[in-house]
Amino acid sequence: MSAPIRLALVVAAAVALAGLTGLAVDAHAADSGDAAPSxxxxxxxxxxxxxxxxxxxxxxxxxxxxVNVLVHGDTDGVRRTFLDRDWERGGDSQLIPWRSAHGATRFTYAAVNGSGRWLSESFQANDGSYFGSRxxxxxxxxxxxNWTAVQAHEEYWDWFRLRHTVVGVDSAQSAVADDLRMTPGVARVTHRSLGNAGRVNGDGVATVVVFAVPLLGSLGWFRRVALRRGLLVAALPVALVATVRxxxxxxxxxxxxxxxxAVAALLYPVLALVLPWLTARLARPLSPLAAFLAATVGGAAAFALDLLAVGVTAPPVGLLTHRVSLALALGLLAAAVADSSGRSERTPTAAVFASVVVWGLVLLRALFGL
Known part of the structure; x- marks a missing residue:
């Protein structure tokens, strides 16, 4: 074997060894013990x-x-911006086709109400391809x-490292800022230095997004998908009560x-059981306030139209009180099960059980003439 070839092999071996050493050092850093930041x-x-x-x-x-984006208020709205794109902003089409993403778990540390802990992601999203660039x-x-910290970056899949390589943060941070700027309810978008500049991390200046009216942001009526679902929740009592009558x-x-x-025994469960069950199913993706308003307004409209259909135009106080109570009980049930965070399965809470009890008591009041 000639000297130049031997030299080339030695150099190649040295480079490969350096690469393996780098991987080992990187793996060691990733496995370091727990330590909270000062x-x-x-x-x-x-x-x-x-x-x-x-x-x-x-x-x-x-x-x-x-971290390069901070969003104050409407945490549900932030999540929907990246995971639920079925709405338009300001009449414009979607700026970025964000989709739910896969990625390695990364942690950050936060202290809320004096209690600090490490957090894993609440959500991940991407624009692009996992095995390409994104x-x-x-x-x-x-x-x-009442705030969300966001880390946004550009990366590509490296087949020889079998993981993603980050190339920068500027484009991703700008895309997130543009998307949130177009979100209804946003009052202002500013910037703030977090003192975390670095070679890959940019200049350390984070985008700060502030929602003006958190209640309106969480209500979701500005978003077409929530509006459609809210109208469906409101229309359900009208349709079922009319169908039964x-x-x-x-x-x-x-x-x-x-x-x-026998006819009454067959149809009464539609009102007593099917109506609250379907309302709860349909109201789940809404925020609690949106669910309460939709179900209460829909129930009140349904019961009022039903009375008008049988010629009751001036109901006595007791009857009116009962129907209002029934509409409010339906709204409380919808609010109790509502969960706009995107989780499809939840353990029933005390509020859910309490609202079911209230619904049952209001029904029994009418049945037994209380």
Missing amino acids: DAALVHVGDDALWPYTSRTRSVAGRTLA LHVRGYTPASA VGAVAVDGAFVGVPPK
Whole structure:
């Protein structure tokens, strides 16, 4: 073997060994033990505090990328911006086709109400291809907090490293800022230095987005998908109550020999059981306030139209009170089960059980003349 070839092989081996050593060092850093950041490393987010980085582990030793977007208010709206794109902003078409994304778990640290803990992502989204290049977003919303920290970056899949390589943050941060700027309810978009500049992390200046009216933002009526679902929840009681009334009259006229109480026994469960069950199913993706308003207004309209259909134009106080109570009970049930965060399965809460009890008591009041 000639000297130049031997030299080339030695150089190649040295380069390969350096690469393996780098991987080993990287893996060791990722497996470092837990350590919370010092108070000096935290930045204030309202009354709370945030470590303005993400980490491979629950440790500052695994630090990776810098947080570069902060959103105050409407945490559900932020999540919908990236995971539910079935709405238009300001009459314009969607700016970025964000989709729910896969990606390695990264952590950040937040202190809320004086209690600090490491957080994993609340959501991940991307624009692009996992095995190509993409803009990648990780969002972090601490429990009981009214803000979301976002880390956005550009990356590509490296087949020889078998993982993503981050190339920068500027394009992804700008895309997120543009999307949120077009979101209804946003009051202003400003910038703030978080002191986390770096070679890949940019200049350390984060985009700060503030929602003007959190209640309106969480209500979701500005968003077409929530509006459609809200109208459906409101229309359901009208449709079911009318169906029961018309159906009972039709059966009574068509089948003379059928006892009226048998018809009532057949159709009453539609009002007592099917109506609240379907309302709860349809109201789940809405915010609690939107669900309450839709179900209450729909129930009140249904019961009022039903009374008008049988000629009751001036109901007595007791009857009016009962129908209003029934509409409010339906609204409370819808609000109790509503969950606009996107989780499809939840353990029933005390509020759900309580609202079911209220619905049952209001029904029993009428049945037993209380």
